[in-house]
Structures are given as C-alpha cells and as structure tokens.
Amino acid sequence: MTIPLYEVRNISKKYGSVVALDNVSLQIHAGEVIGLVGDNGAGKSTLVKALSGAHQPTSGEMYLEGELRSWKSPHDALEAGIETLYQDSGLAPDLSVSANVFLGREITSPGILGKMGFLAQKKMDHQAHADLEAVGIAVPASNRSVSQLSGGQRQAVAIGRAVAWASKVIILDEPTNHLGARQAGEVLQIIKRAKQRGLGVIFISHTLPHVLEVTDRIVVLRLGKVVADAPTSTFDAEKLLGTITGLIETA
Amino acid sequence: MKEVRELFKNQQFILVLVLAAMIAFFTFKNPIFFTNDVFANIVSDWAPVVLMAVGQTYVIISGGIDLSVGSTVGLSGIAAAFAMRAMTQHSVNQDLTLAVGTLIALAVGIAIGLVNAFLINKARIVPFVATLATLGAARGLCIVTTGGGPVGEGPQKGFKYSVAWLGPFNTPALMVVVIVIVAGLFMHKAKFGRYNYAIGSNTFAARGAGINVKRHLTKVYVLSGALSGLAGMYFYIRLGSGSPSSGASGELMAIAAVVIGGTSLAGGTGRMSGTVIGALILTTVTSGLIIIGVAPNWKDVVVAVLIAGAVFTQGLRTWTKD
Numbered sequence: 001m002t003i004p005l006y007e008v009r010n011i012s013k014k015y016g017s018v019v020a021l022d023n024v025s026l027q028i029h030a031g032e033v034i035g036l037v038g039d040n041g042a043g044k045s046t047l048v049k050a051l052s053g054a055h056q057p058t059s060g061e062m063y064l065e066g067e068l069r070s071w072k073s074p075h076d077a078l079e080a081g082i083e084t085l086y087q088d089s090g091l092a093p094d095l096s097v098s099a100n101v102f103l104g105r106e107i108t109s110p111g112i113l114g115k116m117g118f119l120a121q122k123k124m125d126h127q128a129h130a131d132l133e134a135v136g137i138a139v140p141a142s143n144r145s146v147s148q149l150s151g152g153q154r155q156a157v158a159i160g161r162a163v164a165w166a167s168k169v170i171i172l173d174e175p176t177n178h179l180g181a182r183q184a185g186e187v188l189q190i191i192k193r194a195k196q197r198g199l200g201v202i203f204i205s206h207t208l209p210h211v212l213e214v215t216d217r218i219v220v221l222r223l224g225k226v227v228a229d230a231p232t233s234t235f236d237a238e239k240l241l242g243t244i245t246g247l248i249e250t251a
Numbered sequence: 252m253k254e255v256r257e258l259f260k261n262q263q264f265i266l267v268l269v270l271a272a273m274i275a276f277f278t279f280k281n282p283i284f285f286t287n288d289v290f291a292n293i294v295s296d297w298a299p300v301v302l303m304a305v306g307q308t309y310v311i312i313s314g315g316i317d318l319s320v321g322s323t324v325g326l327s328g329i330a331a332a333f334a335m336r337a338m339t340q341h342s343v344n345q346d347l348t349l350a351v352g353t354l355i356a357l358a359v360g361i362a363i364g365l366v367n368a369f370l371i372n373k374a375r376i377v378p379f380v381a382t383l384a385t386l387g388a389a390r391g392l393c394i395v396t397t398g399g400g401p402v403g404e405g406p407q408k409g410f411k412y413s414v415a416w417l418g419p420f421n422t423p424a425l426m427v428v429v430i431v432i433v434a435g436l437f438m439h440k441a442k443f444g445r446y447n448y449a450i451g452s453n454t455f456a457a458r459g460a461g462i463n464v465k466r467h468l469t470k471v472y473v474l475s476g477a478l479s480g481l482a483g484m485y486f487y488i489r490l491g492s493g494s495p496s497s498g499a500s501g502e503l504m505a506i507a508a509v510v511i512g513g514t515s516l517a518g519g520t521g522r523m524s525g526t527v528i529g530a531l532i533l534t535t536v537t538s539g540l541i542i543i544g545v546a547p548n549w550k551d552v553v554v555a556v557l558i559a560g561a562v563f564t565q566g567l568r569t570w571t572k573d
Contacts, residue, residue, distance in 0.1 A: 054459075075461035086459055092452035094519035095445075103449055104460030106442050117442035 003066040005030045005200040006051075006082070006169045011060025013046050020046040021057065022224040028169065028200040033191060035211040035232065036204045038221035039244055044204055045087075047221065048173050051202065052084035053077030064168065078104070081168035085175055090158035091146050098128035098142040101161045131164040132157065136186075136193055152183035159187060163194045170194055171202045176210050188214045208240055220244055262513035265564070266528040270535065277539035284542050290419035295489060296534040298427040299324065299482035299498070301527060303505035304512075305434045306475030308526045311509050312438075313471050314451040314518030315371070315378035320479040320505050322389035323363045324498025327356035327483030329393055332402035332493025345406035352405070353484045360480020363389060364473035371472065372465040386502065393495035403492035413489050423485055430478070435523035447471065451518030507554055508533055511561040532557065 004027040013021040021043045028034050038044050049055040050062075053071030062069050064080055071077045074084070091100045102124045108114035128142040137160040139153060146154055155175065162170050172191070176184040184207075191214050194201055205211050211218060211232075218235055220228040220243045228243045235243075242248030277284040303320040310317045331352035338348040363385055370381035415421045420428070438444035446467050449457040458464050479498070486497040512529030514521025536553050 073461075073463075074459055075463070078461045084459065086455065090456055090459065092449045092456045092519070094452035095448055099445060099449075100456075103445075103457070104462050106445060108442065117437070118440050119442060119445065121440075 002029065004028060004063070005032075005065060007063040008051065008057075009061045009063070011050060011057040011062070013043075013050060013055065014058045019224055021050070024060070024221070024224070024226050026219055026226065026229070028202060030168075030200055031195055031198045032217065033195050033201040033203055033215045035215035035218040036202055036221065037206075037208070037211055037218060037240070037244055041223075042221040042244075043224040044221055045173070046224075048084065048086075048171055048202075048204060051077075051169075052082060052171055054084075075104075078165075081166060082171065083162040083166035083169070084171040085158055085162045085173060087173040087177065090161070091154060093147040093154075094145060096125075096143050096145055097132075097139055097149070097157055098125045100146055100157060101128040101131060101142070101164065105165070132160040135160045135163040136190055152179055152186075155179060155183070156186065156190070159190050163190060163197075163199070166194070166199050169200045169202065171204070173204045174206065175203070176205060176207055184210065208237055212237065212240065222246055262564075263522065263524050263528065266512065266525060266532065270528060270532050273532065273535050273539060277535075277543055280543040284539060287415070287419055289538060289542065291415035291421070293531070293534050293538050294415070294419045294424050295413065295421065296537060297530055298424045299485045300501070300504050300508060300534060301431055301530040302427055302478045302482040302485065303475075303498075303501055304508035304526045304530045305431055305523065306471075306478040307505040307509050308512070308514055308521060308523055309434075309438065309447055309471045310378070310475050311506075311514055311516060312451045312518055312521050313447045313468060314454065315468070315471070316382065316506070316516070317367065317472060317475045318379065318382040318502045319363055319367060319385035319389060320475060320482075321498040321501025321503075322386045322393070323360050323476055323479035324483040324486060324501050325393040325495055326363070326389040327359035327480035328487045328493040328497045329397055329402055329483075329495060330359045330493075331356040331484055331487055332405055333396075335405035335487075336402060339405050345408040348406045349409060349412075349488070352487065353481070356480040356484035356487070357477055358480070360476040360478070360483065361473050362476070363479075364476025365469070367472040367476065368469035372468060390495075390499075397493075397495045399495055401490075401492040401494045405487070405492065407491070409488040409491055423488055427481075427485070430481070431523070431527055434474075434478075435527075438523045443467075443470070448519060451520075453519075503554075504530075504533060507558050511557055513561065513565065515565065529561075 007027045009025050010023050011021060012023055024047060036044055050057045053074045053076050069080065092103065107120045107124050109118045109120050125142045132139055137156045139157055146157065159175055176187050179187065188210060191201055191203060203211065203215055212235065215232045218230065218232050219226055239248060307317055307320060334355050335348050335352040338351065367382050367385055370376045371378050412422045417425065446462050449462065450464055450467060454464060483497065487493050508530035509526050510516065511532055512525030514525060533554060537550050540550055540553065541547060
C-alpha cells in the first residue's frame, strides 16, 4: 500500500456544543479524484475549511505525504501545495485575470524595486496566459478585468488558477455550480487533466451526475460523520442519493 | 470618432475637463484668478487636503473609511506645537525644531492609525464607527489640551517655508507632491496596492490567496493616520501655530476628493490620479468662489453638487457598460 498523498485521521470540529465533524478520516492518493458529498449541514464546508487550513480542527491529525502537518492559516496549506477553490468566491472581480492568477504570489521586478514590492506586470500577464492555456483554458486577454468575463469564464479562470498553482492537492468546492451544461463539461475536463498531472483532487458537489462521472472514489458525509467511503463504480445515482439522505444504511 | 468617445469614458479626462472649465470660468469672471499668487494659494490649500485624501484613497479602495483624518490633523498639529514651543523657549535651532515637530506630528498620526486598526481588527468594530470614535476622541483632546486657543510661540522660520518659489509651489507643497507620487506608484505598480485592491474587491478571495488581510489593513490605517499627521504639521507651518480647529471637517474634504476622483465607496476600484485632481477641483472652487465675490458659505453647496455629480456619472458609466 502506498503512502496516501493527503490524509486526515479522526478529526473532529466542535463549535461550542455543536459537533460539526465527528471523527472523520479520509485519504487521497496522487492522481486520484475523490468526491465529497453530503446533504446541507453534513459537514462538507467544515471539512473543506480544515483541509485548506482556514479553520483548525478541535482534534485529530493531518498528514501530507506521510508527514504530520498542521495549518495555522490558508497560507500554510498553499505553501505546502494544497490549493482550494472556494464556492463562488475565488476571484477579486475588480482585478485583471493575471492579477487574480498571481494573487498572493506576485512576480516582482528584479533588483531593489522588486524588494520594495514593485511588480513585473508584463511578465505576469504573459505567464498567466500560458498557465491557463496549459490547464486547458482559453481566456481572451489576461489584462482584462474579471468583472468583464462571463460566469463560465470566471469559474474557468478560478479553477485554472488553482490547478496551475497546486503541486499536490486541489480542493474544489462546488466548481460546477451556476454553470451551463457545456461549461460544466469543460470544468470536468479540467479536473480530468489535473488528475493526469498526478494531483489529488477533492471534488465537492451537489450535482451527483458530475460526481459519478469524474471521481474514482466517493466519500459520503452525514451529520458530521463519514457514512460511506467506496469506489465510484460501486455507486449508482439511486444508491448514492440514498446514502446521502440516510435512506440506505451503510457503514 | 470612436477614440473621442473612449476618451469621454475616461474619468481622469473628464476630471481634467471639469477643472479646466472651472479655471476658464473663474478667469472670465475675474482675470485676477489667473495669476501665480492665486495658484500658489490654491496649491497651499490643496496640499493638506491631498495628504488626507491619499490615505483615504487607500482606505476606501480597501473597502473601509477613515473619518478620523480631520481630527488627526488637529491633534498632531497641537502636539507638535507644544513640543516646538518648549524647544523654542530653550533656543533650539529652528530647523531642528521644525524637524522634531514633523516627527511628533507623524507619530501622533501613526498612533491614531494604530488605534483605528486595533478597533477594526481586534475589537471588530466596522471602520465607520471605529473611526467616528477616534474622530470624536481626537477632537476632544484638541480642546482639552489647549483650552480652545491656538498654541504658538514656536519657530518663526516656518513662515519662510510657506513662500512659493517654484511657480505656485512652496517647499512643503513640493514634499507633498513627492509623497503623492510615491503613494501612487505603490498603489498602481506594487504588491501593496495590488493587495489593497484585492481586499476591497473580495476580502474572502484575498484571504484565500494567502494575503494577511488584518496586517494589510493595519498598514493602511496607519498610513492614513501618518499622512494626516503630516497635514497637521503642514497647517502649523502655514499658520505659525497649532490650532484646535485645524482640519475641522477635513474628513469631508478628503472623502469628497476621493469620490470626485472616481473612487467607488464600495471599494476595489479607483485611481490615485483621480484623487489628486479631485482635491485640486475642490480647492480651486473654494478659492474661485471667493475671488468672484460669492459668499463663502456657498462653497459647501458647490462641493455637494460636485460630489452628487461625480457619483451620478459613476453610475452612468456602470449602466452604459451593461
């Protein structure tokens, strides 16, 4: 058995007396896409926040490539190669495409100007375009403001940004939400390409056909607990829905 | 034709047109307006307003607001005045006294900025309320510490520096120009400005990208305080004393300059050049109305119309974009 790329063991998260996550364990391997599904309030968002370093779990451990790690902030997780695309809010709309792609990781000018934080804008415009193209996204011009893009283009840029930067794990929270069928299809293609590049992909979605199409394994959360963790081939739409709602009992 | 239409969509171009139209109008009404003396007076009025407005531009683009800038001007000027009076009584070199006064004014501004940042970041009070509190506290301290009168008996050399020698510019105003240019470069060409736009545009995305939002906001409010502190020193040099009423309603002038300059109060958008011209429009109106013999109280009405007009054209551009 190979060492999992990213693993959480027995993590719990309590908000006062509310238990949002109850002893959750989860593994993801390189080149694997796992689907994380569950009803509203099942603990998906809390788990995403723990995985991405936005919140610290109350108890439990996290391992990246077999090493015990803990994240004090999203910045720590980013540095370690874990990218997260949050639901609906990945981009700063007033900034250009390239400014968004490089946000928090700007390329600065050489020499003293760079030390003062001055930016190499042309270089970033160029590089952003190339990076997005490499993950299969064609966006007109990278110096355009994101607010001028369509909803589908914005989402493509947000995902492209995450895939381009991720060196290990990429967490996508509802990336196909509010997208048309064709655009959602493109997003699923990007996920497949990310998998081919050897990334571990955690795909969170309510759209079960998308989950069944793109994932290798599905983890079902209910009321803060993992109630199923099995290869996607063992599920069909009906069984998956039943597991999520609790009409079908598994363990 | 298309280029001309594009030009009119450019906010900076419209602002320059408005300014030129104002200068033409005031000159037509009274030719005395178009003289270096009047321009020197406008520049002297402009410098402290633009200092406050530059900090305010950073704050507003980051999604906040700083109402304490006017009171900071007052309190920093008074603190500097007390120190400089003591130094003058001990016959310290005048230039050294002015330099120490500047540092003290700067320190008071930074301190108020830190208080604002603490209230916003740690006590989680919204910027409007947090800076309203410091506005009141600082203005109150101005009266308490001075008993309401000006604090003079400082170095007389200050007056010498308020004489314009490079066209309409005097030495402190030239320093302000340098500060404005540096602040503009950091806003539009450097990481600091980039993060400022990102936070104002989408705080959540900025945090997700690993930006330390609270630390950045602390820097922004400290910058606003520091520049207001320098504005306090500027008034001292101009008046020869620290007055508890210096900078009164300065926050309105600063915010007006930013808004007229095309920066959205919603955060995320705006340009430093707009603020610079916005402040120039405000101070030109003030001087112009006096020179053409309009009762000074009309000034506030004209400023109000300018703000409403600026916000209206911003809305207009948003509609035509859709």
